[in-house]
Amino acid sequence: MTFLSLEPIRVLLYLVGICAFVGANAAYLVLAERKGAGRIQRRPGPNEAGWAGWMQPLADGLKLLAKQIMVPPGTDSLLFRLAPLLVMAPPLMCLVTIPFGENVVARDLNLGLLLVFSFGSINVMALMLGGWASRNKYAIISAARVVSQNVAYEIPMLLVVITLLMMTGTMSLQEITAQQAGGFWHWNLFKLWVNPLMPVTFVIFFTCMLAETNRAPFDMAEAESELVAGAFTEYGGMGFGVFFMAEYANIVVGCCLATVLFLGGWQSPIGILSSGAWGLLWFFLKTYALILTVIWIRWTFPRTQFYSLLNLSWKILIPLSLATLLLTGAMMKLPLLWRALS
C-alpha cells in the first residue's frame, strides 16, 4: 500500500484538488469569457497584464480581495453574509462524484446523478436568500425571477434525465460512462438505434443547463441593463467575487455532467486510448468544448425577455421532454409486450 492510496491522504488530496480546480476554473474562465467576448466583438480583450493578459485573473483577484466588504444598513446581515457561502458550497459537493478519469473520482456513489441534482437545487435558495437579504428592489425582483426561472427549468431537466436513466438503468456516473465504451458511436448522444430521440434530449438538457446556471441568453438573475446587477446589486468586493466563482463552478459541474451523460465521459472517441491520463485528456477536451460553447452562446445571443423565457420552458420544453419520455418508454417496453403476446 503506497502512501497516496491511504484513505485519509486520498480524501485530503481530493478535497484540496477539487477546491483548486474550482478556483482555477473560475479565474481562467473569466479570462476566457472576456477574451471570447473581445474576439466576438472585434476588440482585443484584456491584454496588458502578462502575455496576452494571462495575469489578468491574478490582478482581478487581488483587487477583489483588497476591497472592503460592505454590509449596507438595513440588510439582513446574517443572511447577507451567508448567501455567498451557500451558493459556493453545492457545486463543490457535486464535484465529489464526477468521474474525471478511469480511476480519478473522489467517491463513486451509486446515486451520483441524484446527488448532483439534489445539491444543485440548493443553489436557487442561496441566490434567492442573497437577493432577499440585500433589501433592494432590484435584488428582490431578481430573486423572484431566479426562483421562477429555476423552478421552470428544473422540470424539463429532470424529465430528460429520467429519459436517460430509463436507458442506462443506473445512477452511478462511473457505470454510465462505462456503458459508453468503444468509440463515439457508443456515446449516449449517438446511440440512435437505442433511442432516436437522444439528440433532442441533449439539446433540452443543454438549454436547461444554461438556464439553471443563469447564463445568457437566460441571465435574468443579473440583467445588468434592467436590474443594475440583479441579486448581486448590493454585493461588493469578494462577496460579489464568490457569486461569480460559484456561477463558473456551476457551469463546470453542468458541463461535466453533460459530458458524462451524453458524450461518453472519459471514454475516447476512437475506442482505444481511454485509460489513465488519456481518459483525463478526453474528459477535459469534451468538457472545455462544452464550456467554450456556453461562452460562445452568451456573446452571440442577446438576453431574452422574461416572459419568452418562461414560455419556452412551460410551453415548449416541458411538453417536448414529456413526449420524449413517453416515446422512450414505449420504445423500450412495447417490443417486450409484443414478444409476450406472440
Next chain:
Amino acid sequence: MNATFPFSEYLVTAVFALAAGTTIAGALIAVMTTRIIRSVGGLMITCLGLAGLYYFLHSPFLALMEILIYVGAVCITIVFGVMLSEPDEPAEPRRLTRTLRSAAAALVAVLVGLGLAYLSLQGPWPTAAAGAAPADGSVAAIGRALLTTYSLPFELISIVLLLAILGALVIARGGRHRAEPEAGPARRPAAVSNPGTTPQIEPAGADPVPELVTTDSR
C-alpha cells in the same frame, strides 16, 4: 467506513451528532425567529440534518430525495409565497400575553414530545420486515415496493397531488375575467397575460384579442 481511516469508531458517532445537531439547531432557528424568511432558512437546515440522519440509517436515496424535494422545492415554494404576499409584521403583544403564550407552547411541546416518546418506546416495532418492506434502501427495491405492494397508496397519493394542482389552478384563475366578454369570437385565454412579449402581428381586419384583466376578487 474504511478500516484504514483513523478514529473510525468515533467518526460514526461524530457524524450522527452532526446530523442530529443540525436538525435540532435548524428547528430551533425556525421556531425562535420572528422573520419568516429566517424560519424558512431554519427549515432548510433541518431538512439537511434530516437528510444526514437518513444517510446515517443506510437510506442514501431517501436522504438525497429529502434534499431535492424539501430544500430544493418545498422551501423555495414557501419563500416564493412569502415574496408574493403582503409584508405582515406582527404587532408586539403585551407582556402577559407573551408569557401565557410561551407557557402554552412549552406545555404543548412537552406533552407531544412525551407522548411520542412513550409511543416509540412502548409501541410494537416490527422486528423483521413484514415481507413487504424493502430490504435495503436502494432505488430498485423502493421502486419495486411502490409498484407492487404499495401500489394503491402510491396511486392515491398521485390523485391527491392532481387534486392539489387542479385546486391551485381554480384558485389562481378565480380573480380573472375578460374585460369585454362580448367583443370578438371566443378564444382560448392565455395562461398568463404577458405584457412583455413582442406584439403579435395580426392580419388586417382580425378581431383584437380581448385583454385579460386581473382583478382582486376580494
